[in-house]
Amino acid sequence: MANPILVLAEQVRGELADITFEMLGAGRALAIASGAPLYAALLGSEAAPLAAKLGAADKVFTVEHPHLDLAPAGTVAAALKGLVDHTQAGLVLLGCTNVSLGIGSMLAAHSGLPLVNFCRAITFQAGTLTCTSQLFGGKILSDVKLADGRGIVSVYPGAFPVDAGKHDGTPPVEKVDLAVEAPKAVFKRYVEPETGDVDITKQDVLVGVGRGIQTQDNVQLAEDLAQILGGAVCASRPVIDQGWLPLSRQVGKSGMTVKPRVYLALGISGAPEHWEGMQNAQCIIAVNTDPKAPIFDGAHYGVVGDVLELLPVLTEKIKARKAT
Ligand SMILES: Cc1cc2nc3c(=O)[nH]c(=O)nc-3n(C[C@H](O)[C@H](O)[C@H](O)COP(=O)(O)OP(=O)(O)OC[C@H]3O[C@@H](n4cnc5c(N)ncnc54)[C@H](O)[C@@H]3O)c2cc1C
16 A cells, blocks of 8 residues: 555644544554555535644645535535646545535445545555445444455544544645536525533533433423533433433434543433444443443443432542542
């Protein structure tokens, strides 16, 4: 795998997204293992100021054009194909996110490179690049080998540490002049999503409540614990559907993907749709009355017990410990 590795830096409204640094960290590990250089691609009219933040790359290539601001996938894919040709990149890393999903398949069509979607892990060993893809909401993990290490890999957010891709130092930047066609779909305006009171994707500690919490009033028991732990309360879908917490607190397939240091799953059965959103937590502690609840299959620690009995005791014990 001697050809360069090219990471498409993802930006949302002038800010680099975490996935950019996740991919740069993963790309750096591959670059070390394979001896290939690591490049970053930055597209859009505001590319130049962001390039300085990509110190983990050996070099940053920018294509500065207003047509690339919030551009549809086809426009980005065409520009990226120009950069793949310019840099002779063999491996392209893209975010498997709402922003970048769709670019990979179009770039594959333009370039003839194979596409691996939903990638959670990448290794380069004995000359072979292997990508592990997560399919069916995490029920199946599939290893895909890329011949000669060449391909397009769409990387699942939260699969790699963000910090590994953050390096001090200013990388060399090359501005590449490419003809960029006017996109067929035009961005009109940004509609702000309803803001939640707390961003659960940024919390170190999350106290997750499920249907086992039983009533809206009992959610306060979880709030008390979250407060003493310096975290926030989140929930499974039935709790949100009941209106006991706002939608911004929902974890799972149709909610948020979270990656706290600690995730307490209280009265949550561990359905695949919930598991999908919290499986990247560093430490999962489950409390459930049912010893056969599926959440125990993946949790690092489990307590078979009643959350309503445990919560007040736990909060008081932590309070007492903190006081001393
Ligand atoms: C397309 C689709 C998308 C979905 N998206 C999401 C999503 O984003 N997020 C999500 O969470 N779900 C989602 N779901 C729903 C998902 O399938 C499950 O129904 C849901 O996660 C179950 O929530 P729960 O674990 O709180 O409830 P349950 O499955 O009812 O589990 C409650 C658990 O609490 C335990 N319990 C009961 N009383 C106590 C007690 N006193 N103390 C301790 N434990 C107790 C029970 O033993 C049980 O294990 C989705 C479903 C579909 C079809």
